[in-house]
Amino acid sequence: MSLAGQIAIVTGASRGIGRGIALQLGEAGATVYITGRKPEESLNSKVGLTGLEATAEEITKRGGKGIARFVDHQNMEEVKNFFDIIEKDHQGQLDILVNNAYQGVTKLYMVSIQAISENMGKPFYETDPYIWDTINNVGLRNHYFCTVYAARLMVPRNKGLIVNVSSGGGLRYLFNVAYGVGKQALDRLSADTAVELAKKNICVVSLWPGAVRTELADKKFKNPDGTPRAEIQKVAEVFANGETVEYPGRAVVSLASDPRKMNKTGRILITEDLGREYGFVDIDGLKPPNLRSVSFILKHLGWNTTASLVPNWVKLPGWLIWAGSSRL
Template structure:
């Protein structure tokens, strides 16, 4: 699955899923621009580099070319200038855009369990400015480049949070809107051969998740809801393998406008996680039972037994 010669952008790639996707794109040989806000403490004490710059170096070590750019994705002037610079640097070539930037993790955590009417209404902007509005702007600027060459791939990193209530009102609205953004952009970009999808990773073992759900020795914290679910989840690079497989697929336009679950792509394209494990699928009956706390029953149901997608969508219908 070589992506040599491809130009990619991954927003919000200093850590977490964005970092994992960027590393896998680099491992496949792509030139990868990664973005993140300039931190207050600009240097890491050990290496003298920011997290973003360290990720860029690792991309290059793996065989690609990593290019770090500090971009505040809450500032649309900075976003516009960034895309113009990439277009100029590569004579109008941009093959892949991964919309991943997000700034609301801390705000969501701090307001967990608080109803929306008791929460500062500005949490809407915290959740959906970078996490939705920015993705629209990035997609506009990327599409203007891609349609000139009649090809491209735009991936919106989303989640099942748009299906049912999760965390808070602003979060669920933003995720459902992001999936609708993918679907509607795909309609208008279909004739230009630009594929647009939403990707839903399962539970991902990000740096923050490990702090929340794991003990210092790596074991799941007892008595913490969903600790076991995340302990058995994906590494941050598994979604990256899904993106690489999709980008290398000459028939990816068959999937445009769809929501794609990472483990479904793993089954289809034949890849596993970087630790050699096949992570759970959110459509898996055993995963759903475990998420509900029915661990004993979950252990006797094979992982390959899954609910069809239409069953999940039907269960959320308001009609």
């Protein structure tokens, strides 16, 4: 699948899912702008993870063109200036936007980890209310701004793809109140902007990866020898058997290459569902579990013996999952 000649933006791409998506877009031949904060402001400088410029170089090595741009997605003036540069440098062309930047797990170490994992189990009324801004300023407000500026470039050309990287946290309670509210709002952002952009042939979707083996997940859930941490065994095993960071990237490339992608606009798409539909596997040759897989759900609940009796292809229909979360 070739995306040669296409211009893409992936926000928050110095590592994790954003990096994986950017690498796959580059491998497909796209020119990929990747954003992140300056090194002295990012987690990279604290724990020695792959930097934005190194990711851009890897994109170019894989056959695309990687362009790193330092953008603080808490600062909407910087965000606007970034899109102005895209418009100027490419005569208004923008084909793909992937909203992935997320402060809740990418801020400085002592803030980011506490923002989600170290506040798990604590009631919202006992948590510093500023956790809302930590999680949803970049992870929601910024996505709205980026979507506005991207749409202004895509609408005159009557085509485009906008992908909001979300999660099943928008379905029912997960981690904390601020996280779930933000993810459900992001899914609603995809659905509602899709309504207004449909007549302009611009596809907008939410993408739900499964458990992804990001650099932070490895640090959080694994022992130094690579085995799952005993005190959080259940969660650690889910991530140990999860997707690589590039599997969501293969999903985005397949969607961008699909001439019938408008049939999916406004929808929530699960990465493994797209893998099954488009026929791709992970970069390690494996097929990750599906969030709708009955065996995956049973394992997540700790019912390993029962889960082993259920084939991986047995999945809950989407309507049933939504019905189970409905408050009507």
